[in-house]
Amino acid sequence: MNTKIYKTLFAGVVAVSLTACNDSFLEVENPTGEPLEEYYMTDEHLSEACTSAYAPLHWPDWDGTAYNDLTCDAEIMGDDFWVGGSSISDNQHWHKLFNFEGDGNNTLGTLWGDFYSGIKRCNDVIKYCSWGGGNEKNRTSYEMQARLLRVYYYNILWHYYGNVPFYLENLSEPYTAPQITADEIYAQLLPELEAIIASNVLPMRWDAANEGRVSQAMAYMLYAEMVMYQNDAARYPTALTYMKQIIGDSNYSLNPDFKDLFSENGEMCSESIFEITYDDDNAQRDWGTPLHAGGTVFPTLCSPNGWAGGEGWDSGNDGWGFLPMRLEAYNMYADNDKRRDVTCWDVRGYTYTERYQDTHIWHGKYRPQSANNQDCPTSKNLNYNNNKRIYRYAETLLNAAELLLQTGGSATEATGYVNEVRTRAGLANLSSVTIDDVLNERHLEFCGEGKRYFDLVRAEGISGATEKATLKLVPDTYGYRTNTWSASKKHIPLSQSELDADPTLVQNNY
Structure with missing residues (x-):
């Protein structure tokens, strides 16, 4: 599978609808007319189905309906960035969620359809593999990749919505599934993830020809993320064992220079455990074809408008002014912290068209550069080749x-791990570390990577932590955020269109 460019996503595998549980989006139409049981009996066709299951990873930044890049979604609910855009009504759902006043008409509605489509495709792969076609080793790999992707898709729905419909086999009419609680979702997913890990089918790291596939190390990271977000202390020892297995694997290490980590040369480096891959070469994605293979719109979303040129970004490009960085986020870095100038794109010396909440400091890790979309044959602002880093060795x-x-x-061991990260950042070692030290280091290391909000939420259940949502996600002195986060805000509202489509769904108490 070519995972840098999904050149030939198997268009006939599934008819996609953005409504998850009420339409015929679960029906499969055979592209050749022959029975499905015959078509999916070869490695080639099973590989096509598996590739198709990866495709929804690319959709949230813009799926033709809404801009819901997962990094934007998480960061606008945190404390490091403003929402921005042309005004408070531009992508109003982000502004409403930023202020913890979202509703069924102002939520991340399209994530639902994107990732239930992914779940449906994974279920298809698992079913096709059960028919016994193709090479057994490859077939088993496709099945485990699909099962792991399915957990990942549910994990995103679980993080954002909490209480969602759950099924492991595709539905028949009327295409509805029972909505279960967030705790029940977790209780279903963890045994499945543990079984995938125990199978030991997936490699710790794929070779270069297969970069972008989910791996055993990715499963370990997903396990730790879910267990830690759930504050599931009983599973902490297992999660720690998995982290140490990655640490002990020679395939993984810190990239020596943080400056290079988010460049094109830093993609799939020794630090990379899982990335969502994008490319501008031969991009098929365009305004009329948002789900086609190609690049990402995220650098366009999170950059200044009316750019006159400079900093490696030519004047022919343009940004939309979302996600300006708060000055407080820039100032949290020490002057000698090498991460600051990578994380924060400081253009306070430049003149351009200022938009709402502009600070002249922008998202540096995914900042636009002309070299990153120069080969795009379609709309360049939709097709930057910046891979989205999901899990890193840090x-x-x-x-x-x-x-x-x-x-x-x-x-002592814990302190050593933290100091490895600090040493690369150019900072002095700590003599010992606390939970707060670790959370603070996560804040500095992963700023702008969509982790901060969820760290603050899970810290509500961590004894001794002072970096908590109720303490950090509070009204600001600028008057932009006027509400305080509360426990009822952990799960965002379900989309009203989904509630209308399935009357059995119950809205979150937001």
Whole structure:
């Protein structure tokens, strides 16, 4: 599978609808007319189905209906960025969620359809593999990739919506599934994830020809993320064991220079555990074809408008002014912290068209550069080749440090893991670390990567943590955020269109 460019997503595998549980989007139409049981009996066709299951990873930034890039979605609910845009009504759902006043008409509605489509495709792959076609080793790999992707898709729905419909086999009319609670979703997913890990089918790291596939190490990171977000102390020792397995694997290490980590050369480096891949070469994505293979619109979303040129970004490009960085986020970095000038694109010396909440400091990790969309044959602002980093080895180290402290393990070992991250950043070592130290290091290391909001929420259940949502996600002195986060805000509202389509669904108490 070519995972840098999904050149030939198998268009006939599934008819996609953005409504998850009420339409015929679960029906399969055979592209050749022959029975499905015959078509999916070869490695080639099973590989096509597996490739199709990866496709929805690319959709949220713009799926033809809404801009819901997962990094924007998470960061606008945190404390490091403003929403921005042309005005408070531009992508109003982000502004409403930023102020913790979302509703069924102002929520991340399209994520539902994107990721239930992904779940449907994964279920198809699993079914096709059960028919016994193709090479057994390859077939087993396709099945495990689909099962792991399915957990990942549910994990995103679980993080954002909490209480969602759950099924492991595709539905028949009337295409509805029982909506279960967030705790029940977790209780269903963790045994499935544990079984995938125990199978040991997937490699710790794929070779270069297969970059972008989910791996055993990715499963370990997903496990730790879910267990830590759930504050599931009983599973902390297992999660720690998985982190140490990655640490002990020679395939993974910190990229020596943080400056290079988010460049094109830094993609799929030794630090990369899982990335969503994008490319501008031969991009098919355009305004009329948002789900086709190609690049990402995220650098366009989170950059200044009316740019006259400079900083490696030519004047022929343009940004839409979302996600300006708060000055407080820039100032949290020490002057000698090498992460600051990578994370924060400081253009306070430049003149351009200022938009709402503009600070002249922008998202540096995914900032636009002309070299990153120069080969695009379609609309360049939709097709930057910046891969989306999901799990990095730095997070493995900080997860291990936190889990050691949570389980009464070696504080010296935990400190060593944190100091590895700090050393690369050019900072002095700490003599010992606390939970707050780890959370603070996560804040500095992963700023702008969509993790901060969820760290603050899960910290509500961590004894001794002062970096909590109720303390950090509060009204600001600028008058932009006027509400305070509360426990009822953990799960965002379900879309009104989904409630209308399935009367059995119950809205979250937001």
